[in-house]
Amino acid sequence: MLIREARSDDWPRIWPFWHRIVAAGETYTWDPGTSEEDARALWMSPAKRVYVVEDDDGTVVASAYLTPNYGGPAARIANAGFMVDPGRAGRGTGRLLAEHVLAQARDAGYRGMVFNAVVETNPAVKLWSALGFTVLGTVPDAFDHPRHGRVGLHVMYRPL
DSSP states (O other): OOOOOOOOOHHHHHHOOOOOOHHTTTSSOOOOOOOOHHHHHHHHHHTTTEEEEEOOOOOOOEEEEEEEEEEEEGGGEEEEEEEEOOGGSSSSSSHHHHHHHHHHHHHHTTTEEHHHHHETTHHHHHHHHHOOOOOEEEHHHHHHHEETTEEEEEEEEEOO
């Protein structure tokens, strides 16, 4: 698999799994009805460094972004978002991409990374914990999960 910085022409290959994941309403706090135009603006913002993972045949199977979580004197704390095509889950792609983005963040001078709203039932919580993230706190009953009802949102952090 190849991890590289995304180009604007990658969006049509990211959108199908981005839409599938967000429309499911289980792991992201974004509106499940987000339009493609709005999704592109959210994910591919010029303020973000965006990455894609290509399979051996050139298929884009995952994407991530890296951006400052705060501004000004706190701009050395990063934030990131990750999406792996659900049809490719369980193959180590998410871990590979996460390790890459964490290394990119460290190399860019970030001192830590924070995730502001990790749905507590998201299977990725296990990955983030294995990669050294800790739960700083949980906002109870903050997320209306389509299968589990109201669940909490974790704030997770890891120093770099």
